[in-house]
Amino acid sequence: xxxxxxxxxxxxxxxxxxxxxxxxxxxxxxxxxxxxxxxxxxxxxxxxxxxxxxxxxxxxxxxxxxxxxxxxxxxxxxxxxxxxxxxxxxxxxxxxxxxxxxxxxxxxxxxxxxxxxxxxxxx
Amino acid sequence: xxxxxxxxxxxxxxxxxxxxxxxxxxxxxxxxxxxxxxxxxxxxxxxxxxxxxxxxxxxxxxxxxxxxxxxxxxxxxxxxxxxxxxxxxxxxxxxxxxxxxxxxxxxxxxxxxxxxxxxxxxx
Amino acid sequence: xxxxxxxxxxxxxxxxxxxxxxxxxxxxxxxxxxxxxxxxxxxxxxxxxxxxxxxxxxxxxxxxxxxxxxxxxxxxxxxxxxxxxxxxxxxxxxxxxxxxxxxxxxxxxxxxxxxxxxxxxxx
Amino acid sequence: xxxxxxxxxxxxxxxxxxxxxxxxxxxxxxxxxxxxxxxxxxxxxxxxxxxxxxxxxxxxxxxxxxxxxxxxxxxxxxxxxxxxxxxxxxxxxxxxxxxxxxxxxxxxxxxxxxxxxxxxxxx
Numbered sequence: 001x002x003x004x005x006x007x008x009x010x011x012x013x014x015x016x017x018x019x020x021x022x023x024x025x026x027x028x029x030x031x032x033x034x035x036x037x038x039x040x041x042x043x044x045x046x047x048x049x050x051x052x053x054x055x056x057x058x059x060x061x062x063x064x065x066x067x068x069x070x071x072x073x074x075x076x077x078x079x080x081x082x083x084x085x086x087x088x089x090x091x092x093x094x095x096x097x098x099x100x101x102x103x104x105x106x107x108x109x110x111x112x113x114x115x116x117x118x119x120x121x122x123x
Numbered sequence: 124x125x126x127x128x129x130x131x132x133x134x135x136x137x138x139x140x141x142x143x144x145x146x147x148x149x150x151x152x153x154x155x156x157x158x159x160x161x162x163x164x165x166x167x168x169x170x171x172x173x174x175x176x177x178x179x180x181x182x183x184x185x186x187x188x189x190x191x192x193x194x195x196x197x198x199x200x201x202x203x204x205x206x207x208x209x210x211x212x213x214x215x216x217x218x219x220x221x222x223x224x225x226x227x228x229x230x231x232x233x234x235x236x237x238x239x240x241x242x243x244x245x246x
Numbered sequence: 247x248x249x250x251x252x253x254x255x256x257x258x259x260x261x262x263x264x265x266x267x268x269x270x271x272x273x274x275x276x277x278x279x280x281x282x283x284x285x286x287x288x289x290x291x292x293x294x295x296x297x298x299x300x301x302x303x304x305x306x307x308x309x310x311x312x313x314x315x316x317x318x319x320x321x322x323x324x325x326x327x328x329x330x331x332x333x334x335x336x337x338x339x340x341x342x343x344x345x346x347x348x349x350x351x352x353x354x355x356x357x358x359x360x361x362x363x364x365x366x367x368x369x
Numbered sequence: 370x371x372x373x374x375x376x377x378x379x380x381x382x383x384x385x386x387x388x389x390x391x392x393x394x395x396x397x398x399x400x401x402x403x404x405x406x407x408x409x410x411x412x413x414x415x416x417x418x419x420x421x422x423x424x425x426x427x428x429x430x431x432x433x434x435x436x437x438x439x440x441x442x443x444x445x446x447x448x449x450x451x452x453x454x455x456x457x458x459x460x461x462x463x464x465x466x467x468x469x470x471x472x473x474x475x476x477x478x479x480x481x482x483x484x485x486x487x488x489x490x491x492x
Contacts, residue, residue, distance in 0.1 A: 003378055003460060003491050009126055011156040011191065011224035012239055016148075025385075025454070033380040035418055035458035049158055049191045068380065068418045068458035085148070089158035089191035089222070091126060099458070099489050101380035106237060111357055114475060115239035116381055116484035120222050122126050132249055134279040134314065134347035135362055139271075172281055172314045208271070212281035212314035212345070214249060229360060234480055238362035243345050245249050255372055257402040257437065257470035258485055262394075295404055295437045331394070335404035335437035335468070337372060352483060361485035366468050368372050 003037040004097040008119040010090045012102065013048070015074055017084035019107045026107050030073045032092060032119070033101040036063040042096035048073075048082060049089040056080060063098065092119065126160040127220035131242040133213045135225065136171070138197055140207035142230045151230045153196045155215060155242070158222040159186040165219035171196075171205060172212040179203060186221065215242065249283040250343040254365035256336045258348065259294070261320055263330035265353045272353050276319045278338060278365070279347040282309040288342035294319075294328060295335040302326060309344065338365065372406040373466040377488040379459045382417070384443055386453035387477045397476045399442040401461060401488070404468040405432040411465035417442075417451060418458040425449060432467065461488065 016028035036042045042065075045058035059076045063069045073082045073090075082088065092100050100119035105112050139151035159165045165188075168181035182199045186192045196205045196213075205211065215223050223242035228235050262274035282288045288311075291304035305322045309315045319328045319336075328334065338346050346365035351358050385397035405411045411434075414427035428445045432438045442451045442459075451457065461469050469488035474481050 001376065001492055003376070004489070007124065007126070009158060009160065009222040011158040011222045011241075012154075012193070012226050013156070013191070014193070031381075033382070033456070033458065035378060035380040035460075037378065037416075037418060037424075037458075037460055047160075049160060049189060051191060051193070055160075055189050066418060066424050068382075068420060068456060070381070070383070070420070070456040087156070087191060087193040089156065089160075091158075091160055099378040099380045099491075101486060101489075102239075103381055103484065104237065104239075106235065109234040111234040111478040111480040112475065112482050113235050113237040113359075114473065114482040114484040115226065115237040116471075116473075116486045117224060117239045117241045117363075118380075118486045118489050120127070120224075120241050120244070121489070122222075123124055130247065130249070132281060132283065132345040134281040134345045134364075135277075135316070135349050136279075136314075137316070170283075172283060172312060174314055174316070178283075178312050210279070210314060210316040212279065212283075214281075214283055225362075227360065227362075229358065232357040234357040236358050236360040236482075238349065238360040240347060240362045240364045240486075243250070243347075243364050243367070245345075246247055253370065253372070255404060255406065255468040257404040257468045257487075258400075258439070258472050259402070259437070260439070293406075295406060295435060297437060297439070301406075301435050333402070333437060333439040335402060335406075337404075337406055348485075350483065350485075352481065355480040357480040359481050359483040361472065361483040363470060363485045363487045366373070366470075366487050366490070368468075369370055 002097050004099040005121040006094050007122040008092045008100040010102045010119045013088035015084050016108050020110045028107045031070050031103045033070045034063050035068045035099040039065050042094045044094045047091045125220045127222040128244040129217050130245040131215045131223040133225045133242045136211035138207050139231050143233045149230050154193050154226045156193045156224040158191045162188050165217045167217045170214045248343050250345040251367040252340050253368040254338045254346040256348045256365045259334035261330050262354050266356045274353045277316050277349045279316045281314045281345040285311050286342050288340045290340045293337045371466050373468040374490040375463050376491040377461045377469040379471045379488045382457035384453050385477050389479045395476050400439050400472045402439045402470040403432050404437045408434050411463045413463045416460045
């Protein structure tokens with residue numbers, strides 16, 4: 001059984017620039033949770049879209065067979081970091097079927113806020 | 124590859140009338156995050172549905188090719204502002220394929236609350 | 247264009263029994279946001295499923311043409327109220343195509359928490 | 370009418386290790402809300418995926434006909450507990466059609482945060 005799709009889109013994207021704590025689990029962040037339940041490693045390319053300039057990418061990440069990677073957009077560095085306090089969106093393309101879910105933890109105030117949505121399966 | 128659909132629906136809609144802060148990022152708001160990953164500009168019409176009167180619209184917005192717009196329902200003015208503290212829903216129709224995600228930030232209290240859902244792809 | 251489906255399912259359901267305030271907008275609640283964007287009134291039947299007893303319903307509600315109803319599960323009374331602090335799920339069947347989104351506001355503490363998900367389109 | 374699918378995936382997964390309270394309703398938890406609206410009992414197998422080791426499972430649970438089970442990942446014990454403060458993902462396979470929705474309650478701080486997403490229907 002094939003689990004997932006090879007291309008997903010997330011229209012929401014916003015990393016709050018502030019955090020009440022510097023502990024990694026409490027730093028404001030956005031995550032693309034990627035599940036590769038199949039038997040082959042997945043090579044993944046992420047493109048980031050902005051409001052007022054050309055898209056940026058591809059950012060490359062691998063998710064091995066039968067593994068999940070909860071990728072923080074905060075940690076993307078190459079070709080450039082994802083700017084904070086800036087609206088963006090993303091498209092996630094994979095060589096193998098994957099499942100993608102989007103989560104934000106907003107810790108600008110000490111009681112965190114959370115949101116999550118399954119990404120939109122494109123193809 | 125075509126990314127998205129030309130019509131989306133969001134059944135939830137409610138802009139809290141209060142906010143603990145007047146800083147734009149902390150004002151209570153609802154957003155339709157729209158991604159146009161394609162090569163042509165998208166002309167978009169939004170219709171707002173209410174509980175007790177005829178729908179309002181179309182509100183018009185453009186999302187250029189390869190851009191995202193995180194449109195705050197708070198900012199819609201023409202043909203009329205979206206009322207606060209009022210239940211509504213929306214249908215978003217585009218000339219080009221787009222992806223739409225719905226987010227609310229509720230800042231009636233100092234620690235914000237968030238919700239998000241991918242819109243429902245209609246056609 | 248037909249907007250939506252005639253049957254939707256929500257697997258999550260839980261109305262917290264406590265609220266920090268008795269103002270209606272701050273009472274802990276769960277909502278089925280229903281959009282009927284079509285030209286005919288929709289007659290809707292909701293069935294509630296539980297962990298340890300037979301389902302309850304149908305609860306009946308009408309959503310006129312071109313209207314949205316944000317139906318609080320808290321307000322369902324006939325055939326019986328939905329119990330608080332109890333896990334449940336729901337199936338929402340309509341005579342006309344509708345779109346359904348699920349939202350909870352948890353106000354057991356003064357800073358509310360929110361969650362939302364588009365319901366699952368069944369048919 | 371068949372309600373749901375026989376296989377679902379949840380790419381997000383993270384049980385916070387801390388909770389401000391030990392009352393069951395306020396312990397930080399993740400839930401797979403499962404609805405079996407059909408007429409036959411569903412035997413379900415859950416597989417948990419990790420970032421750095423082979424998947425774990427199957428965890429087995431039954432959801433009787435016309436019932437919902439809101440299964441806490443916290444409560445899974447066999448073949449082993451789900452580790453806290455650890456990224457994971459899950460695939461939920463059933464002998465009968467079901468609907469699955471994912472919810473987290475994060476109570477590391479006294480004002481809880483919530484997220485929810487419908488799981489991704491695989492097949």
